[in-house]
Amino acid sequence: MVSTPSNALGPTRARQGQAARTPTAWHACRALLRRDFVLAWRRRGELFLPLLYAVIVTALFPFALGPDPQLLGRIAGGVLLVIVVLAMLPALDSMFRSDLEDGTLEQWLLAPQPLALLALTRVIAHWLTTVLPLLVVMPLLGALLDLPAGVLPVLLVALLLATPLLALLGSVLSALAAGARRSGILLALMLLPLAVPVVIFAAGAIAAAQSGMPYLAPLAWLAAALAMAIVLAPLACAAALRIAVES
Amino acid sequence: MMDWLAMGGYAAYVWPAYAVFFAVLAWDWLAPSFRKRKLMRELHGRIAREQTRNTRVPRAEASA
């Protein structure tokens, strides 16, 4: 490194050396994603818990309301939406907690990459590992509740927009609650006001599709909210993480 | 007077509303007062303990 003062290789080496010292944001995010996937895979039993929860709750509805297909079909969209929101809750609590306890978050704060970007990466990993499986079994759950076949695509699109939005909002709350002694029901209490508009628009789209009305407007609102949340929620999440780490 | 208390037949709604208003605000007013009284008692106790400790074992202060 020092022995080749100025030849053609010099600048390239220097750049490589620099790259090795401070990886680009892209490298950092990729490494973070890979780490989260490996961790999720090692605890893959836990990934099935939200799924199991959703299946159990869905199976209870016909027993409570009676197996009338018309009634079940009418409420299926809203019921599945609420089940997905509730199934997302327990996992939200653990989004940052273990990283705070083992000191990983302090490394995040010290990292040259912007904290908001790392937080966004964590939300993406979280969504892919805990929420995506729920969406994959949605057709099955829809069939259990006699959801009309034409409504299923709208339900899936609404969930594809609403669940990342909820995960982004939940990441802020999870970061806020990470430093607290206990959360759990507290997280549900904090999420409710934030989840109300999301649930309203997602359910609005599903209800509109079910009654044969135009359903694009609420979906567009959800998409707009998602675009805004992708920009703003990581910033709020970063601020919350700073509060959680600093004493 | 009875007419006024009857509130034109709506007494069962008007007076409970006012009762709730005053009960909640009274709680809001009294709760910090009780908290403060408890806190003052604790602080008195803490200071009294420190004083007895200092008078009984004067060496502890010297070593500290």
Place this chain on the structure above:
Amino acid sequence: MSRSYIPHWIHWLGSPPNFYRFAGAWRPWLMAAALAAGAIGLYGGLVLAPPDYQQGDAYRIIFIHVPSAWMSLAIYAGMAVAGLIALVWRVKLAEVIAMESAPIGAAFTLVTLVTGSLWGKPMWGTWWTWDARLTSELVLLFLYLGVIGLYHAFEDRRRGARAASLLALVGVVNLPIVHYSVQWWNTLHQGSTVDLFGRSSIAPSMLWPLLVMALATHLYYFASILGRARTDLLSLESGKQWVRELVEEQPAQRQGAPT
């Protein structure tokens, strides 16, 4: 020098011992003014104002319901501003005021919901309807409870105050979105949109007691927040010299009226 743009008296007031004495001096006067305004407002509202030609005497709940609803929003705004100051400048007093505002705001929100329900029963025939305004108020109560719950979930109270302040700021963004989405949802489901106030403007004989009651609730809030902040400062600064001097000045009160 760097903070010379801040008036001197704010610096003076920001110091806990100064604020403690200031609040102790002002609190009784504010409460007396609140009680006086409340007495005048209630006399005007319950005795002098004529019954409404549509709602009879049931409308008299307005004199506590509407000021409480205004307070529930005003205190939230105040809490968010204090929270912002606490987050940006880390002023201990701002943290205390933000966190002690939350229970008062929650109390007013609860009063708004209960009195609205007591008003709705004779007028609409039901205790609760998923009307846009009621639903927004319910969500506001949950926001308050979330702030209070988060604050108390922390061991370190100052860290809890900062986290809860950030949550309050998130709520500021969220609240208008909730309001408009609930309105949209209401029109979608053809819900019962009952307008309690009617289309006609309110008569002056009913308006002035309402405004005086609003003044009374504002005064009450200031009196209450000063008292709550005093207590909180005492416990936060319990190791400091000024608290020790203050405690030693006062005789131990075993029994007697709470102050």
